Amino acid sequence: MPKPISQKKTYSIDNLPKEKFDLLDEYIGGISDKEGSLIHILHKAQELFTFLPMEVQLHIARKVDIPASKVFGVASFYSYFTSNPVGKHTISVCMGTACFVRGSNKIFDKLKELLEVESGETTKDKLFTLKDVRCVGACGLAPIIMVDDKVYGRVKLEDVEGIVKNYKDGE
Amino acid sequence: MSVKSLEELRKLREEAKGKLTMRKDGEGDYIELMVGMATCGIAAGARTTLSTLLDEIQNKNIENVKIVQVGCLGYCHSEPIVQINEPGKEPVIYGNVDEKRAREIINKHIINHELIDDAIIIETYKKP
Amino acid sequence: MDTVRSHIMVCGGTGCISSDSDKLITLFKEKLSSAGYDKEVKVISTGCFGFCGQGPIVKIHPDNVFYVQVKLDDVAEIVEEHIIKGRVVNRLLYEEPFYKRKIQSTSKMDFYKKQYRIALRNCGVINPEEIEEYIAFDGYEALGKVLIEMSPKDVSNILKDAGLRGRGGGGFPTGLKWEYTAKSPGNEKYIICNADEGDPGAFMDRSVLEGDPHSIIEAMAIGGYSTGANTGIVYIRAEYPLAIKRLNIAINQAREFGFLGKDIFGSGFDFDISVKLGAGAFVCGEETALIHSVEGKRGEPTKKPPFPSEMGYLGKPTTVNNVETFANVCPIILKGSEWFSSIGTETSKGTKVFALAGNVNNVGLVEVPMGTTLREIIYDIGGGIVGGKAFKAVQTGGPSGGVITADDLDTPIDYESLKNIGSMMGSGGMIIMDETSCMVNIAKFYLDFSQDESCGKCTPCRVGVKRMYEILERITEGEGTSEDLEKLELLANMIKLSSLCGLGQTAPNPVLSTLNYFYDEYKEHVENHYCRAGECKSLIKYSIDANNCIGCTACARVCPVNCITGKPKEVHIIDQSKCISCGACFDACKFDAVIKP
Numbered sequence: 001m002p003k004p005i006s007q008k009k010t011y012s013i014d015n016l017p018k019e020k021f022d023l024l025d026e027y028i029g030g031i032s033d034k035e036g037s038l039i040h041i042l043h044k045a046q047e048l049f050t051f052l053p054m055e056v057q058l059h060i061a062r063k064v065d066i067p068a069s070k071v072f073g074v075a076s077f078y079s080y081f082t083s084n085p086v087g088k089h090t091i092s093v094c095m096g097t098a099c100f101v102r103g104s105n106k107i108f109d110k111l112k113e114l115l116e117v118e119s120g121e122t123t124k125d126k127l128f129t130l131k132d133v134r135c136v137g138a139c140g141l142a143p144i145i146m147v148d149d150k151v152y153g154r155v156k157l158e159d160v161e162g163i164v165k166n167y168k169d170g171e
Numbered sequence: 172m173s174v175k176s177l178e179e180l181r182k183l184r185e186e187a188k189g190k191l192t193m194r195k196d197g198e199g200d201y202i203e204l205m206v207g208m209a210t211c212g213i214a215a216g217a218r219t220t221l222s223t224l225l226d227e228i229q230n231k232n233i234e235n236v237k238i239v240q241v242g243c244l245g246y247c248h249s250e251p252i253v254q255i256n257e258p259g260k261e262p263v264i265y266g267n268v269d270e271k272r273a274r275e276i277i278n279k280h281i282i283n284h285e286l287i288d289d290a291i292i293i294e295t296y297k298k299p
Numbered sequence: 300m301d302t303v304r305s306h307i308m309v310c311g312g313t314g315c316i317s318s319d320s321d322k323l324i325t326l327f328k329e330k331l332s333s334a335g336y337d338k339e340v341k342v343i344s345t346g347c348f349g350f351c352g353q354g355p356i357v358k359i360h361p362d363n364v365f366y367v368q369v370k371l372d373d374v375a376e377i378v379e380e381h382i383i384k385g386r387v388v389n390r391l392l393y394e395e396p397f398y399k400r401k402i403q404s405t406s407k408m409d410f411y412k413k414q415y416r417i418a419l420r421n422c423g424v425i426n427p428e429e430i431e432e433y434i435a436f437d438g439y440e441a442l443g444k445v446l447i448e449m450s451p452k453d454v455s456n457i458l459k460d461a462g463l464r465g466r467g468g469g470g471f472p473t474g475l476k477w478e479y480t481a482k483s484p485g486n487e488k489y490i491i492c493n494a495d496e497g498d499p500g501a502f503m504d505r506s507v508l509e510g511d512p513h514s515i516i517e518a519m520a521i522g523g524y525s526t527g528a529n530t531g532i533v534y535i536r537a538e539y540p541l542a543i544k545r546l547n548i549a550i551n552q553a554r555e556f557g558f559l560g561k562d563i564f565g566s567g568f569d570f571d572i573s574v575k576l577g578a579g580a581f582v583c584g585e586e587t588a589l590i591h592s593v594e595g596k597r598g599e600p601t602k603k604p605p606f607p608s609e610m611g612y613l614g615k616p617t618t619v620n621n622v623e624t625f626a627n628v629c630p631i632i633l634k635g636s637e638w639f640s641s642i643g644t645e646t647s648k649g650t651k652v653f654a655l656a657g658n659v660n661n662v663g664l665v666e667v668p669m670g671t672t673l674r675e676i677i678y679d680i681g682g683g684i685v686g687g688k689a690f691k692a693v694q695t696g697g698p699s700g701g702v703i704t705a706d707d708l709d710t711p712i713d714y715e716s717l718k719n720i721g722s723m724m725g726s727g728g729m730i731i732m733d734e735t736s737c738m739v740n741i742a743k744f745y746l747d748f749s750q751d752e753s754c755g756k757c758t759p760c761r762v763g764v765k766r767m768y769e770i771l772e773r774i775t776e777g778e779g780t781s782e783d784l785e786k787l788e789l790l791a792n793m794i795k796l797s798s799l800c801g802l803g804q805t806a807p808n809p810v811l812s813t814l815n816y817f818y819d820e821y822k823e824h825v826e827n828h829y830c831r832a833g834e835c836k837s838l839i840k841y842s843i844d845a846n847n848c849i850g851c852t853a854c855a856r857v858c859p860v861n862c863i864t865g866k867p868k869e870v871h872i873i874d875q876s877k878c879i880s881c882g883a884c885f886d887a888c889k890f891d892a893v894i895k896p
Contacts, residue, residue: 038595039578043537077597077754078578080537097500097694097730098656100744134579136538137502138314139656140351140663151317173557175565177443180434187435193306193361194424208385222339225302237361238304240385 011084012054020048021059034064038074042081052083079134087122087129089167091115094144096135103157104143108132110160111145127171128164192234200258201237202281207252209243215250216269223273224253236281249292255280266292305340305382310356310423312347312509313502313541319371320344320355326371330378340382346510348423350410352662353393358423363404366391396660396682410661413680415642417650418466418503418626419666422510427545430552433513439558441632442517445524446566451481454525458628460636462648467493467584467621468699468725469801470647470714473628476618479608480526483616488528491612491619492519493589494535494542497581498697499748501728503652504622506664508535508542511626512549516572518628520559523570526618531572534593538579546574581698581752584726585800586611586619588754599754600800621726623652643669647713652727657694658685659731670711673703677731688733692816696725698745698752699805701812702738721812723805737834738817739824742810743771749806760803763794767810774821775835777828784821788814833895839880845870847892854884854893 027044031037041064045056052075061068075081093099093108108119115123115130122129138144141153145163152163174180206212206221217240224238244252249266253276256262263286265276272290279285309315309324324342331337348356353367357377364387366377373391380386392401393408405411416422425432433439445454459474480488492515496504508515519531535543550572553559561569575593583589583598590612592598611617627649631639640648647669653676656662660682667676673693677683684690692702701722703710710716714724732741746768755761770787773779791807791814798804814821823829830838843854843863850868855861862878865871873884885893 036593036595039592040576040595043576043578073597074595078580080577080579095499097697097728097744098654098662100499101657101730101732101736101741134497134538134581135499135502136313137496137505138317138351139500139502139654140314140354141317142656142662144317153317172555173560174439174443175557177440177447177564180439180443183431184434184437184440187431190303191432191435193304194308206385208383210384212385213383218339221304222302225304229302239362240304241362242384242386 011051013085014055016049016053016055024048024056024059025063028060028063035066038064038066038071039078042071042075046081051085052081053085054083057083082120084120085122085126087126089127089148090129090131090146091164092131092133092136092146094134094136094138094142094146095132096137096139096142098135098139099143102142104145106157107143107145107155107160110157111164114161114164127168188234189229189232193237201235202258203256204236204238204276205241205244205254205256206238207242207244207246207250207254208240211243211247212250212252217251219270220251220253220268220273223270224277227274227277231277231282233277233281246292252292264292265290303339303341305362306360307340307342307382308345308358308360308423309342310346310348310354311344311427311541312351312354312506313539314347314351315354315356316541318355320369322371323355323357323369323374326374327378330374331382334378334383336378336382343426344428345425346422346427347419347506347664349414349419349506349664349666350393350661351664352660356423358405362387363406365393365403365405365408367393409679409682410663410665413671413675414666415650415668416666417630418507418623418652419510419664420630421514422506425511427510427512428548430513430549430556433511437629437633438513439517439556441629442520442558443564445521445632446564446568451525451527452478454521454632455481457636458631461631461639462636462643463624463627463631463639464647464714465621466623466627466651466726468696468723470724473620473624476608476620477522477525479606480528480616480618483609485616486527487615488526488530489612489615489617490519490522490526490528490531491589491593491617492531492533492625493584493586493619493621494533494539495577495583495589495592496536496539496622496726497584497752498726498728500656500697500730501654501726503654503664503727505536505539505542507622507626508539509545512542512546513553514629515546515622515625516549516553516559518625519572520563520570521628521632522618522620522625524568526616528616528618529569529571531570532593532612533572533574534577534583534589535574536579537576543574543576550574580754581748582754582800582802585802588800589619590617597754599756600802602799623727644711644713644716646715651712651724653729654727655681655729655731657729657731658688658733658736659683660685669713672709672711674708676712676729677708681731684731684733688735691732691734691736692738694722694730694732694741694809695728696723696805696808697728698748699723699801699808700725700728701808702732702741702816704816721808721815723808735832735834737775737830737832738813738820739771739775739830740832740834742813743768743775745809746771746806749802753802753806757797757799757803759794759797760799760806763790763798764803764806766790767794767807771810774824775830776837777824777835779825781825784814784825836880836882839882839895840875841873841878841880841882841885841893841895842875843871843873844892844894847890849890849892851890853887853889857883857887859883 057071061071251268253268254264327342357366357369455474455477463473464470580598583592585600588598588600607617652666707720750764750768753760770783848870855863862874
C-alpha cells in the first residue's frame with residue numbers, strides 16, 4: 001500500500017499550541033536515553049499533535065540533539081507515523097489477508113468513491129481521513145473497518161454508506 | 172511482598188488455588204455436588220444451602236469437589252435438593268438440605284464417606 | 300456469607316472487545332448487583348478463547364457452559380435463567396455447522412477436541428491482570444526451579460533435548476540460540492521478545508500477551524538466566540494497545556512479587572524487563588532490523604554474520620525469540636524434555652498455534668500438535684468451507700509463504716514438510732481460500748504488501764519486487780503476455796538469491812508457489828483474458844442469460860453507465876462497449892440471469 005505523493009512531503013504549520021510543546025518537552029526531559037527512545041518520543045508527539053508536522057520534527061531534533069534528517073528518517077520509515085494533518089475521524093480499512101479474502105478491497109474502493117479521496121488523504125471538509133491498515137488482529141470478524149477506535153466487524157458493502165452517514169450526521 | 176523461595180511460592184499457590192477450583196474442566200476426577208436452584212429450590216432456601224456448602228468446602232480445604240447449580244431436579248416436595256455425583260458411583264440425592272444438613276453432607280458424606288441415611292431421597296438412580 | 304460460587308468468564312481479547320465484550324462485563328456486574336448476586340458470582344475478563352469467529356464468548360464456571368455470540372440484550376437472560384435459576388440458556392449455545400446440534404461444553408466441540416494447548420494453556424482460563432491466578436496455575440514455579448536447582452547450561456540443554464524450535468517462522472533450535480549467546484564473551488547481554496507480529500492474518504502473539512502475559516515474563520527471565528542477560532526488552536507493535544497495557548500491568552505485578560528485580564528467589568540473579576514500541580514496519584520481524592528499531596533507529600537489516608548472539612543490541616550479545624517460543628518454555632521446564640519431545644513429528648516437536656481465517660466456518664486461534672494434517676485443521680477443527688463451497692487452497696507463512704492445494708491436504712504439518720511442498724510454517728497464519736479467490740490476485744496481494752514493506756536498503760528487494768508487482772498488475776488487468784510469465788519466474792529466483800534479508804529472500808514465494816500450482820490460471824489470464832474466480836475486474840464481462848431473464852428491469856435501474864437496455868418483461872441486453880464491469884447488475888439480479896463468464 002504505497003503512500004500517496006502528498007504524504008511524502010512534510011507538512012508545515014505555524015501557530016502550534018505552546019502547551020503541547022511543553023507537554024512534549026516534559027516527556028522528553030524524563031527520558032535518560034533520549035536517542036534510543038526516538039520512536040517513543042515520536043509516538044508521544046503524534047499522540048499530542050495528531051500528526052508530525054515539520055515544526056514538531058525539528059523541535060524534537062533540537063531537544064534530542066540529533067540531526068533533523070535522522071528524525072525525518074525514522075518518522076518516514078514507519079507506517080504508524082504521518083506527517084500530514086488528519087481529519088476529525090480516521091477511517092481505517094483492514095487489509096490483512098483474512099479481511100482481503102473476505103472482500104475488504106471492495107469496501108475500500110467503495111469508501112474511496114464515497115469520500116472522494118485516495119488512501120491517506122483527508123476529505124475536503126476535514127471530517128474524514130481514509131487509511132488502509134495492516135491486520136488489526138480481529139480476523140474472526142473479517143472484513144473490518146475502524147472509525148477512530150470503534151471497530152465495525154463483518155462489514156457488508158451496503159453497510160458502508162450508513163456507517164459514514166452516522167458520523168456525518170453527528171456533526 | 173517479595174517471594175524468596177519455592178516454599179513461599181507454593182504457599183501462595185495453595186491460597187490462590189482454592190479460589191479457582193471451579194475452573195477445572197476435567198470430568199471424572201471431581202465429586203460434583205448439584206444444587207437444585209429452580210424457583211421452588213430458591214424459595215426453599217437453596218441459596219443458603221449453596222453458600223454453606225461452598226463455605227464448608229473452603230473451611231475444610233477440600234479440593235476435589237465442584238459445586239454446580241442446576242435447574243429443577245423434580246423433587247419439589249423435598250427442596251432444597253443436593254445431588255452428589257462421585258466418579259464411579261451411583262448418584263445420591265439428599266432432600267431438605269438446610270444449613271445444618273449441608274455441613275453434615277460435607278463432613279460425613281464427602282470427608283468420611285458415610286451416607287446420611289435419613290436425608291436420602293433416592294439412593295439409586297441411573298445417570299442418563 | 301461472601302463465598303463465591305460461580306465465575307463468569309468474559310473474553311477480553313481484542314476480537315471480542317471489538318464486538319463490545321467490555322460492555323458485557325459492565326452490564327453483567329450491574330445486573331448481578333441489582334439481583335443481589337454480586338457477592339457470590341464474580342465476573343472476570345479473561346484472555347482469548349480462540350474461537351474468535353463466534354465471539355463475544357462467555358464461559359460460566361463451574362458448570363462449564365460455553366455461550367457464543369453473546370449480545371448486550373442477552374445478559375439479563377443469562378443472569379435470570381442461568382445464574383439465578385440454574386437453567387442453561389440453550390439459544391446461546393454453540394451450534395455445530397454440520398449436524399446442527401447445540402453443544403454446551405468445550406470438550407465436546409470439534410473445534411477444541413483435536414487441539415492441544417501448551418502455548419495457549421492459560422488463555423481463557425485465567426484473569427491476565429491478576430498475578431495470583433497465574434501463580435495458581437503453576438506460575439513462576441519454573442523460574443524458581445531454574446534459579447534454585449539448575450545451571451544456565453542445564454536450561455539450554457533441556458530445551459535442546461525437548462527439541463523446541465523458533466515459532467516465529469525460522470524454526471531455529473531455541474536451546475542452541477541460548478547456548479550461543481551464553482558462550483559469547485562479555486557480561487552485558489540482552490534478551491529480546493519479538494512481539495512485532497507483522498504477518499497479516501496472524502494474531503497468536505497478541506492473544507498470548509493479552510491472555511497470559513506472565514508466561515512471557517517468566518520465560519524471558521529464565522532465558523536471561525540461561526544466556527547471562529540481566530535486561531529483557533519486549534518489542535511490541537504500537538497497534539496492540541491492549542496487549543501493551545496488560546503486559547505493563549503484569550511487569551509491575553512481577554516486580555511487586557519479586558519475580559523481576561534484584562536477587563530473584565534469593566538466588567542472586569537480577570533481571571528486569573522494559574517495553575519498547577514498534578511503529579509499523581514488517582521488516583522489523585527480521586532480527587537485525589528489529590534490534591535497530593529497538594535502538595530507536597530506522598528498522599533496516601544488516602548482514603549476518605555477525606549474528607545477534609555475538610553482536611546485537613548496542614553491540615552486545617543478544618537473543619531474540621518470538622512470543623510463542625517463550626510461551627512454550629515454562630511447561631518444558633516443569634514437565635521435562637521427554638514430555639515435550641513425545642509430542643509432534645521426528646523433526647518438529649511440540650505444538651504450533653495457527654490463526655485460522657478466510658473462508659472457513661470456525662475462524663479462530665487453534666493450537667495443534669505438530670504432524671496434524673491440514674485436512675484435520677480445516678475440516679475437523681475449522682468446520683469446513685463457508686457455504687459448503689469447494690476448497691481451493693490454503694495459504695501459510697504469510698507474505699513469505701506459499702499456497703497448498705487439495706492434493707497436499709493430508710500432509711502432516713511440520714517445518715520440513717511445509718517447505719517441501721513450497722510453503723513454510725511462518726508465524727502461523729493460515730488463510731483458507733475457496734473457488735471465489737483468484738490465485739493471481741492473491742499473489743499480487745502479497746507482493747503489494749512486500750513491495751510496500753521493503754525497507755529499500757538492497758536493490759533486488761526494493762526494485763525487483765516492485766517490478767514483479769507491476770507485472771502481476773498487468774496480468775490482472777488483462778494486459779499480460781507469455782513473456783511476462785517467464786520474466787516473473789526469472790525475477791523471482793533472482794530476488795530470492797540476492798536479497799540481503801529474509802524479507803527479500805522470501806518475498807517471491809507467493810508468486811513461485813502459485814505459478815507452480817496454478818499455472819493454468821496465470822495462462823488463462825494472459826491468453827484468454829479470463830479470470831475463473833471472477834475477481835479480476837478488468838477481465839470480467841457480464842452478460843444476460845436470455846433463458847433466466849424475466850425482464851424485471853432491476854439490472855437496468857442499478858447500472859451506473861446505463862449500458863443495459865430492454866423493455867419490462869422482455870430480455871435485457873448489456874452493451875459491452877459501455878460496460879465498466881462494476882458488478883452492480885450481477886448483485887441486483889434475483890434470477891441468476893446476469894452471468895459472469
